[in-house]
Amino acid sequence: MVLIVLAQGLNQTANIVKGFALAIGVVVAIGFVWMWWANRVREQRTTLAARAKSIFATHLRAAIQHPELAEPLLGGLDNSVELVRYKQFVANLLATADEILLIEPSPVWRVTLLRQLSPHASYLTSEEFRIGGLADCTLEVARLIEQLRAEGPAVRI
Helix, strand or coil, X not given: CHHHHHHHHHHHHHHHHHHHHHHHHHHHHHHHHHHHHHHHHHHHHHHHHHHHHHHHHHHHHHHHHCHHHHXXXXXXXXXXXXXXXXXXXXXXXXXXXXXXXXXXXXXXXXXXXXXXHHHHHHHHCCHHHHHHCHHHCCHXXXXXXXXXXXXHHHHCC
16 A cells, blocks of 8 residues: 555655656757757848948949949039930949848948938939939938938038
8 A cells, every 4th residue: 555655655756757858858959959040040141231231332333343333423424425324323232232231220220321322412312303303212211312302412421
C-alpha cells in the first residue's frame, strides 16, 4: 500500500517535471524563432539601405559627369539639345527619388533628396513642369516638390 501511494506521488512529480520541461522547451523554441525573425528584419533593413545608397550613387555619378545639368545655374543650357538633356537629367533624378523613397522612406532620405532637387526648383515649380511632368511623379515625390515650392530658395544648401 505504501509503495502504491509512493508510486502515485512519484508519478505526479514526474508529470509535473515533464510539464515544466515541455513549457521550458516551448519558451526556448519561441525565443529561437524570435531571434531568427529579428535577425531577418535587420538583414532586410541593411539590404534595403544598401540598395538605396547604390541607387543614389548612380545619380551622383551622373551629376559628376554632367555638373552643368546637376547645377543649372552654372549655365550651359544654351540650346534646345541641352534643354532636352537637362529635362531628362531631372526626370532621372525624380525616378531616383521615387525608387529610394519606395525602398527606404526615411526623413533622412527626404532631406537628402530635397537637397538634390533644390537646384532644379525653378524648373520643378514651373507651369511647364506642372502641366507636363508632375503627373508622372509618385505622391511621395510630388510631396517633395510641393515642399520645395513652399520653402523656396531656403532649401538650397
